[in-house]
Amino acid sequence: xxxVISTRSRERSNxxxxxxxxxxxxxxxxxxxxxxxxxxxxxxxERGRGSHVWDLDGNEYVDFxxxxxxxxxxxxxxxxxxxxxxxxxxxxxFAAATPAESxxxxxxxxxxxxAEAVRFANSGSxxxxxxxxxxxxxxxxxxxLKFEGHYHGWYDPYCLNGHSHPADQLGPRENPTRFPDxxxxxxxxxxxxxxxxxxxxxxxxxxxxxxxxxxxxxxxxPIMANMGCIxxxxxxxxxxxxFAHRYGALFILDEVVTGFRYAPGGCQQYYGLExxxxxxxxxxGAGFPVGAxxxxxxxxxxxxxxxxxxxxxxGTFNGHRLTMRVIAANLDLLAANDSAIYQQIYAVGDSAIxxxxxxxxxxxxxxxxxxxxxxxxxxxxGHDAIQDYRDYCRYVDTAKYSRFIHALLDRGIYMTPSNGLxxxxxxxxxxxxxxxxxxxxxxxxxxxx
Ligand SMILES: Cc1ncc(COP(=O)(O)O)c(C=O)c1O
Numbered sequence: 001x002x003x004v005i006s007t008r009s010r011e012r013s014n015x016x017x018x019x020x021x022x023x024x025x026x027x028x029x030x031x032x033x034x035x036x037x038x039x040x041x042x043x044x045x046e047r048g049r050g051s052h053v054w055d056l057d058g059n060e061y062v063d064f065x066x067x068x069x070x071x072x073x074x075x076x077x078x079x080x081x082x083x084x085x086x087x088x089x090x091x092x093x094f095a096a097a098t099p100a101e102s103x104x105x106x107x108x109x110x111x112x113x114x115a116e117a118v119r120f121a122n123s124g125s126x127x128x129x130x131x132x133x134x135x136x137x138x139x140x141x142x143x144x145l146k147f148e149g150h151y152h153g154w155y156d157p158y159c160l161n162g163h164s165h166p167a168d169q170l171g172p173r174e175n176p177t178r179f180p181d182x183x184x185x186x187x188x189x190x191x192x193x194x195x196x197x198x199x200x201x202x203x204x205x206x207x208x209x210x211x212x213x214x215x216x217x218x219x220x221x222p223i224m225a226n227m228g229c230i231x232x233x234x235x236x237x238x239x240x241x242x243f244a245h246r247y248g249a250l251f252i253l254d255e256v257v258t259g260f261r262y263a264p265g266g267c268q269q270y271y272g273l274e275x276x277x278x279x280x281x282x283x284x285g286a287g288f289p290v291g292a293x294x295x296x297x298x299x300x301x302x303x304x305x306x307x308x309x310x311x312x313x314x315g316t317f318n319g320h321r322l323t324m325r326v327i328a329a330n331l332d333l334l335a336a337n338d339s340a341i342y343q344q345i346y347a348v349g350d351s352a353i354x355x356x357x358x359x360x361x362x363x364x365x366x367x368x369x370x371x372x373x374x375x376x377x378x379x380x381x382g383h384d385a386i387q388d389y390r391d392y393c394r395y396v397d398t399a400k401y402s403r404f405i406h407a408l409l410d411r412g413i414y415m416t417p418s419n420g421l422x423x424x425x426x427x428x429x430x431x432x433x434x435x436x437x438x439x440x441x442x443x444x445x446x447x448x449x
Pocket of ligand 1: 068123124125126128151152153154221225226254255256257281282
């Protein structure tokens with residue numbers, strides 16, 4: 001077992017955090033990075049290389065958060081650094097046609113099975129926003145169905161039941177209580193949203209009997225990645241796709257988290273799904289901001305200028321040249337040697353999962369680890385499995401998880417204390433990183449037990 005690193009003081013992190021709060025709301029640019037999850041405040045990071053990051057006080061951590069999954073190649077991958085440096089020398093972006101965007105799109109199409117064409121945007125949120133607009137234009141319908149606990153970005157109509165709530169307030173499964181995630185959204189926006197529990201075909205059928213014919217789309221994450229890591233039941237996603245088609249709605253697969261991660265072609269390849277539209281972000285850009293919508297020409301061509309019922313999609317930074325060059329390099333790295341890199345990611349991830357399970361077993365801690373290969377989450381619970389949002393709200397001890405992660409942060413493991421997110425394995429992680437995690441987790445569990 002390796003020795004557990006003990007992180008020294010976070011004095012400079014704390015000082016910088018105090019300073020940041022004077023000009024930034026909560027000292028950060030997204031609540032999930034600040035005091036909402038870190039106590040007394042965030043670890044302020046300065047540098048990253050491979051699977052490791054360093055904070056302002058010089059403390060070193062193995063990073064299992066990886067920019068919420070964006071860094072599939074780890075930090076400062078030499079190839080990405082080279083491409084960025086070379087590209088920048090000729091200018092970052094022209095907002096004009098460039099070879100870079102075709103090179104990225106060609107590689108994308110080779111990897112993603114359902115991509116007859118692709119449109120690049122700048123974030124996962126933009127991609128899901130566009131997918132819904134396309135679906136509405138294509139079907140001539142306005143309503144859509146989303147599942148409880150799924151997150152598709154911060155676009156108004158998606159901001160319903162994305163956060164956890166007390167289990168006794170969730171309402172009946174066929175008609176869930178509706179919790180807007182944000183103020184400032186006109187309530188009428190949610191009139192177009194039909195809500196359903198995930199992983200439950202019977203209830204979905206009941207809800208579709210009532211609303212199916214009104215739906216432009218059913219949107220789903222293939223693996224629920226914003227309530228930790230919840231896997232679909234066997235055959236579930238295919239059935240949801242069939243149901244959508246039965247009612248004339250599109251099946252939108254939100255692969256922002258899973259794309260290029262579970263397989264070269266994402267979960268649609270892994271589970272063999274024919275999504276009508278799929279959305280991407282995160283790992284696609286290897287640390288650069290990007291979003292993408294992929295699908296058949298019959299739907300994507302609605303964006304053609306002047307086409308009948310044209311769908312508008314603008315964006316100064318769409319197809320950003322620097323990002324497109326990074327994407328091409330990233331996808332080449334992922335596709336190299338018959339995609340052997342995925343075997344490595346799976347081997348490292350599965351050994352982390354097995355190691356953590358063993359620690360919890362030996363230390364007699366009521367905790368489970370869900371997921372496989374590139375992504376997983378730990379739940380402190382007496383239950384064998386967390387199957388949906390309601391299980392998460394009812395059975396998961398998120399406060400204990402936060403204590404666990406804060407104790408790991410003191411031992412050189414970097415991870416967000418939010419139980420709703422998930423552990424990420426990049427191509428840069430090694431077995432040594434896993435050993436460091438297991439040794440630190442064992443020490444923390446000895447204290448927790
Ligand atoms: C499944 C899913 N879809 C969409 C998004 C939004 O992506 P972005 O944060 O790039 O806007 C996220 C972000 O975490 C996500 O998890």
